[in-house]
Amino acid sequence: MEKLFRRFIAAIIKTGSLEIEAASGAIYHFGDGSGPPARLRFADRAAQNAVLRNPTLHFGELYMEGRVTVETGTIYDVLAIICGNIDNLERIWWLQALTAVHGRLRHMFKANSSRRARQNVAHHYDLDRRLYQLFLDSDMQYSCAYFENPEATLDEAQLAKKRHIAAKLMVERGERVLDIGCGWGGMALYLADICGARVTGITLSREQLAYARDRATEAGQTGMIDFRLQDYREIDERFDKIVSVGMFEHVGPEFYDAYFQQVAKMLNPDGMALIHTIGTARVQYEPDPWVNKYIFPGGYIPALSTIMPSIQKAGLYVTDIEVLRLHYAATLRSWRERFLAHRAEAMALYDERFCRMWEYYLAGSECAFRYTGEVVFQIQLAKKVETVPLTRDYMLRREAELRRRDSASSGLRIAG
Numbered sequence: 001m002e003k004l005f006r007r008f009i010a011a012i013i014k015t016g017s018l019e020i021e022a023a024s025g026a027i028y029h030f031g032d033g034s035g036p037p038a039r040l041r042f043a044d045r046a047a048q049n050a051v052l053r054n055p056t057l058h059f060g061e062l063y064m065e066g067r068v069t070v071e072t073g074t075i076y077d078v079l080a081i082i083c084g085n086i087d088n089l090e091r092i093w094w095l096q097a098l099t100a101v102h103g104r105l106r107h108m109f110k111a112n113s114s115r116r117a118r119q120n121v122a123h124h125y126d127l128d129r130r131l132y133q134l135f136l137d138s139d140m141q142y143s144c145a146y147f148e149n150p151e152a153t154l155d156e157a158q159l160a161k162k163r164h165i166a167a168k169l170m171v172e173r174g175e176r177v178l179d180i181g182c183g184w185g186g187m188a189l190y191l192a193d194i195c196g197a198r199v200t201g202i203t204l205s206r207e208q209l210a211y212a213r214d215r216a217t218e219a220g221q222t223g224m225i226d227f228r229l230q231d232y233r234e235i236d237e238r239f240d241k242i243v244s245v246g247m248f249e250h251v252g253p254e255f256y257d258a259y260f261q262q263v264a265k266m267l268n269p270d271g272m273a274l275i276h277t278i279g280t281a282r283v284q285y286e287p288d289p290w291v292n293k294y295i296f297p298g299g300y301i302p303a304l305s306t307i308m309p310s311i312q313k314a315g316l317y318v319t320d321i322e323v324l325r326l327h328y329a330a331t332l333r334s335w336r337e338r339f340l341a342h343r344a345e346a347m348a349l350y351d352e353r354f355c356r357m358w359e360y361y362l363a364g365s366e367c368a369f370r371y372t373g374e375v376v377f378q379i380q381l382a383k384k385v386e387t388v389p390l391t392r393d394y395m396l397r398r399e400a401e402l403r404r405r406d407s408a409s410s411g412l413r414i415a416g
Helices: 002-012 045-053 055-065 075-084 086-090 093-109 114-125 129-135 154-169 186-193 206-218 253-266 289-294 304-313 327-341 343-349 352-371 393-408
Strands: 017-021 027-031 037-042 068-072 176-180 198-203 225-229 239-245 267-280 317-324 374-382
Touching (some): 002 027, 037 045, 045 055, 055 289, 055 352, 068 075, 075 086, 114 206, 129 327, 129 343, 154 267, 154 327, 154 374, 186 206, 186 239, 198 206, 206 225, 239 253, 253 267, 253 304, 289 352, 304 317, 304 374, 327 352, 352 374
Parallel strands (some): 176 198, 198 225
Antiparallel strands (some): 017 027, 037 068, 267 374, 317 374
């Protein structure tokens, strides 16, 4: 089996510099020697056999369990080599067949109904909030930041993200805004404090809801913001603007038609929506089984070609699309560095297995955005073709005005 294991790895790793110490003690070299070197050690033969059976699931599990260890470099270095050879991995026919079966089973038994959506959200977002405070920015933004320049800090880039979205939505004072998947409340607080909007924020996470409500009270914005524990399918109200940041990834393709039809139903005739979602610039693929099992159950990363038919069926106009390419890679690198700097504190909250899982998740996600075609789409929608200005100049003007306002605001200094 070790010979088969060696041949399997050699078929995948053509570039980079990866060294593997097998359970037998034998050392094998893979790749062309380019780039930073990394070395793995397998603790037992069963671990090697598990990788042969289902590498995309079992490799992460083995790292979590300590049966695969990184002896040279970091797990990020290892995953960067693997992701740099992703085309070779995807050419393995039986692995693609296994992924397809996993995808069909997911569609059959794990679709994001209202009940399952609440369970899936609780799995990830109802973790101890102190964990997220270890690595997020002071506003607790758990989505892609917007780096206006490479030297921007994480806090500056997350503020720029909120400003950029608010500018695209053209939010006016007194307008009603719905924030679908409001997280810990930062976007809603920005729209209320800086734009003067009346915001309804909905989430399925009890942990996020409690924190967001506390923040609204501390900011004196309870009259302007209504945070609720509610599914988007349960809303029967009308809004001038709708924003959703980092939530669409949890909808699932089975519900894309229902999602956009609900967005159209909730928008006033002159209304606009902005959907900020992770997506893929490559051909549509099934979710990573490790991520789907341990991090985001029910998660699905769509291609634009997967999203567009449902938007068209809902009768909505696509008035603007922006593709943020390496912004999330930079965001995740910052999160990973912060998490590792506070790893001992994370250990006090959970355990070694959890910390290894979290590091694998952050490192793998960053590699996905750097090497495998994952991006972020910002899709602007309207019910009328004339709702949005004919050129994008208005975005720059509004961003400049919002920058003037938020730089003078003390309401945005609420620490996470």
